[in-house]
Amino acid sequence: MRRLYFVVEGYTEREFVNKTLLQYFVSKGIYDVRAVEITTSKGHKGGLVNYQHLKNDINNFLKSENQIIVTTFVDFFRLPNSMPNYNQLDTRVGVDDKIELLELGMSEDINDHRFLPYVQKHEFEALLFSSKSGFELMYDNHRIVNELSDIVDEFDNPEDINTRPEFAPSKRLINILSNRGERYDKVAEGNLIAEEIGIDVILAKCPRFKKWIEKLEELIKS
Template sequence: MSRIYLLVEGQTEETFVNELLIPHYSRQGIYLTPIIVSTSPGHKGGVVSYAKIKPQINKLCKQDDNAYVTTFFDLYALPGDFPGKNSPNYPHTENGKQKAEFLEAELAKDIGHHNFIPNLIVHEFEALLFVQIEAFEQWTDDDRVLAPLRKVRETTLPEDINDSPHTAPSKRILTAMADYQKTFHGPLIACDIGLDAIRQSCPHFAEWLDKIEAL
């Protein structure tokens, strides 16, 4: 049996873990507990400052030495004080997977606990939804609005969809589907797609699951 605490960015990620990951892994004797990051007293959600996140990671790692701690944060829009973000060695010109791996390695060094598994989603949660654009169809009155999403998916893997303020996965979805609500639609669409399909199209995400399964 393995116990894993997942420090997640917000309600969407918490629901994704509860609805998709927990039922799958509990059958394997792996028990996941999502915890939304705290940003200030009484407020939760969003990685706005690494200085506020680090104590929470350390506390989880120390409070239960027999459990593991991992993160479920977006690579997109990480704060400037995140380990490695302003490093001269940061791979600015490489793909999202390489950027995430660099920052995860820096995060692991900064935290330093043996039971910590760093993880960043490339580039953000909505990238996982690009695995199957068809899953959006039940939420639209006119499927033609999904044409831009289908077009980018024809040539680009979900984790390679870039992270500018205008072309990040969530921005593309909102442009095509103005009534998209992250906390409502996101987890439902992800569940319709299914974990197997997501891991097949998202290699960095799949590697994280492999680490969890190897514990």
Template sequence: MEAKHYWREASLMMRVYVVCEGPTEETFVRNVLAPKLAHQQIFLTGRGVTTSRGHRGGALNYDRVKLFILNCLKEENATIITTFFDLYGLEKRFPGYEKSQAIIDVYQRTQFLEQALKDDIAQSNNTYLNRFVPYIQPYEFEGLLFSDISKLTDIHSEWSKALIKLQADRSDFETPEHINNSYETKPSERIKKALESVQIFASSKKSYRKTYHGPLAIQNIGIDKLCAECKHFADWYQQLTDLGTA
């Protein structure tokens, strides 16, 4: 994503709404990103898209996503709106989706989709252009855990038995963001299978719960490590930190 600078409020405080795919991403924003950026007077709030009546998370319907983003942009004219959606499972009606399938490089494909989303929102009102910073995570949130999988397996002692398998999965790919795009091979499925393979599910308290264990592992990994391992995430995070210097 091309880095851009955005204006700040006269109070030197920048408000950012992160439109999230589900509760896992909301928890990540609240527990990891928000405390880190608050020191720079950049205040992040995660907002989950309503995917059906009374529910948030799950498959993203683009009509609902677009309406949700536009409503957030209308609320306050100095607030930045960004997103945190997974590339995996993105609905085919998202802007640019069909054309994006011909793009082999995952970073180029993701950037193409982000720009298509930005352009579609701007068509509704071009004054939103400088306040909307779309972000799509290749291929999904759990890919970030592969930046240092030991931080996940450290959470419960039994999970250490899955470390070698998960590290082998990581070594097969250029970066955690390249861990690929099918139901059987997506990052979250690899984690689930690795943990199941060492039979650690005798206690439900120690089964993998993405909303709890995912953000907790990333909190232990740390933003610096994420940025070192995950280029696309690092570019987005730099855009957020740049808000404090605009």
């Protein structure tokens, strides 16, 4: 059985893989699933400030053994301009097309059939708007829950939530909480909300995310 490695941007994404996604893949008979934060310098991990850091980690894992599938889990929001094809983004209009261009650039640059690039449309927090249930569990203030629920109702596909800085999923969440005197803890709250929603609901609501997971299943079982 192949190993499945996720090279992720930060601790929040790592926890999401190691908790929510791990359970999903185990249910599919895929047991060796790991998430590793990007190595930015000796002894330091987390954050994507330079594509070379990401590339180094990907190549190191691919060189480590043959029975391995490597993927990425990084946010489109604020990707560094060192990403392959970044200088061509202005030729694409929609966010999906821009992401496709970046993923193609990474795929061509790494040039290994065991590597599947993935850029999360908008950011991790978009997944949290797949359902109201996570917010209802996390927050006692009914006004906070109502405002967050309104956003859930507004978008059939949470991946379509606007990436403009003031309308990004995390900004919406932070602003709603801040206006009610509360603070968003990305690592703890984000993953608890995701766990409450459940991976099946997230997959049902987020087609790009679902397509990525299905491709990983195919790769690892091939």
